[in-house]
Amino acid sequence: MSHVFPRHSKLNPPVAVGGEGCYLIDSTGKRYLDGSGGAAVSCLGHGDKEVAAAIKAQIDTLAFAHTGFFTSEPAEALADLLIEHAPAGLDRVYFVSGGSEATEAAIKLARQYFVEKGEPKRGKLIARKQSYHGNTIGALSAGGNEWRRAQFGPLLLDVSHIDPCYEYRLRRDDESAEAYGLRAAQALEDEILRLGPETVMAFMAEPVVGATAGAVPPAPGYFRRIREICDKYGVLLILDEVMCGMGRTGTLFACEQDGVAPDILCIAKGLGAGYQPVGAMLCTADIYDTLAAGSGFFQHGHTYIGHPVATAAGLAVVRALLGRGLVGRAARQGETLMRKLTERFGQHPHVGDIRGRGMFRGIELVADRDTKAPFDPGKGVAGKIKKAAFEAGLICYPMSGTIDGKTGDHVLLAPPFIIEDAQLDELTDKLALAIEAAI
Numbered sequence: 001m002s003h004v005f006p007r008h009s010k011l012n013p014p015v016a017v018g019g020e021g022c023y024l025i026d027s028t029g030k031r032y033l034d035g036s037g038g039a040a041v042s043c044l045g046h047g048d049k050e051v052a053a054a055i056k057a058q059i060d061t062l063a064f065a066h067t068g069f070f071t072s073e074p075a076e077a078l079a080d081l082l083i084e085h086a087p088a089g090l091d092r093v094y095f096v097s098g099g100s101e102a103t104e105a106a107i108k109l110a111r112q113y114f115v116e117k118g119e120p121k122r123g124k125l126i127a128r129k130q131s132y133h134g135n136t137i138g139a140l141s142a143g144g145n146e147w148r149r150a151q152f153g154p155l156l157l158d159v160s161h162i163d164p165c166y167e168y169r170l171r172r173d174d175e176s177a178e179a180y181g182l183r184a185a186q187a188l189e190d191e192i193l194r195l196g197p198e199t200v201m202a203f204m205a206e207p208v209v210g211a212t213a214g215a216v217p218p219a220p221g222y223f224r225r226i227r228e229i230c231d232k233y234g235v236l237l238i239l240d241e242v243m244c245g246m247g248r249t250g251t252l253f254a255c256e257q258d259g260v261a262p263d264i265l266c267i268a269k270g271l272g273a274g275y276q277p278v279g280a281m282l283c284t285a286d287i288y289d290t291l292a293a294g295s296g297f298f299q300h301g302h303t304y305i306g307h308p309v310a311t312a313a314g315l316a317v318v319r320a321l322l323g324r325g326l327v328g329r330a331a332r333q334g335e336t337l338m339r340k341l342t343e344r345f346g347q348h349p350h351v352g353d354i355r356g357r358g359m360f361r362g363i364e365l366v367a368d369r370d371t372k373a374p375f376d377p378g379k380g381v382a383g384k385i386k387k388a389a390f391e392a393g394l395i396c397y398p399m400s401g402t403i404d405g406k407t408g409d410h411v412l413l414a415p416p417f418i419i420e421d422a423q424l425d426e427l428t429d430k431l432a433l434a435i436e437a438a439i
């Protein structure tokens with residue numbers, strides 16, 4: 001019997017004992033191709049010797065020094081490197097231990113900024129229906145995933161959720177992608193005006209939507225218009241790149257491809273690449289300076305923020321991404337993956353959409369391609385694909401997404417950037433088997 005909860009006791013999962021490149025290995029010796037990097041985490045693959053050595057060296061030198069007293073060399077070096085490559089205007093870095101901590105901190109930072117600025121009425125957050133921002137109460141409130149929110153009703157913060165930018169389902173046939181992008185962004189201005197601009201503090205969104213919908217990229221121009229609207233009403237733009245950041249979409253930060261820079265940017269997952277739990281929140285000098293000139297500090301903190309070993313791992317990961325040309329590789333191999341998925345599933349009667357950017361790809365499954373009708377949720381297609389793929393030795397990340405109660409099944413693919421062409425073939429072959437077994 002396993003004493004690890006919550007899921008393990010029920011599912012009786014295999015015991016992972018090793019990792020090599022794009023594969024995980026269980027205690028029976030079975031190998032699994034990591035087609036989703038866990039949950040878009042393992043960008044470098046498993047068993048990276050340089051990252052392991054950097055972690056070991058840091059533990060041998062300094063394992064921990066509380067940030068209430070000290071900063072540390074790896075935290076300073078990682079912050080410098082991130083700011084050197086971050087979108088224009090981002091100037092300060094706050095390290096945390098994961099994605100939910102990053103988004104939670106972002107919400108609190110936005111609130112404190114306006115209080116210190118003398119605009120205490122600004123406390124409302126706007127986010128999107130098709131989104132996931134984490135599992136702590138603030139982050140869960142910001143997310144629009146109905147299933148994850150369902151049981152926590154009375155505790156959740158009151159966050160407005162506007163429609164996402166979701167071309168496959170929400171663009172009209174007579175509308176260009178650009179026109180749709182503008183119309184989708186208009187929902188933000190409408191909501192700001194409905195709430196009263198003087199009460200709104202921030203808009204939070206994932207540049208490419210991950211865990212709720214399977215790699216949904218924005219329509220062209222959507223985020224540029226969102227940025228204009230935020231600026232017009234003095235609303236902060238918080239971009240959550242916890243899943244889509246750190247090179248996953250083919251640029252170090254996903255928002256680079258949309259030509260926008262946020263006021264606050266959240267990263268995690270790929271930052272530690274699975275070697276250490278580490279995330280970060282980046283913010284502008286204006287936000288930082290406002291707090292510095294006011295109360296003097298961010299009224300927030302966890303014991304393990306800026307952890308030396310976690311930031312040393314992050315530093316080794318970012319150096320590997322940049323130094324080994326892995327971001328460009330994610331872009332190139334991502335195109336190969338897209339081509340292989342299109343060849344294999346482009347005409348499939350139950351594949352409605354294949355999408356994404358770089359090494360962040362999604363497939364949307366439908367009961368009927370013409371009407372785009374989703375499968376009956378009771379059929380549990382996503383869960384069955386996950387199970388069949390796992391049995392065949394493929395880790396992929398299937399999920400059911402919801403917008404206003406309409407459910408669809410998706411598969412998210414996010415392999416390590418080091419993946420070879422032959423392994424992409426293995427991935428598509430095994431996924432095809434799993435889809436056939438599930439439908």
Ligand code: PMP
Pocket residue numbers: 039098099100101103132133134135206210211240241242243244268269
């Ligand atoms: N934001 C996004 C976009 C995510 O995908 C996730 C995790 N799937 C989170 C936040 C939360 O991150 P964590 O699980 O590390 O708390």
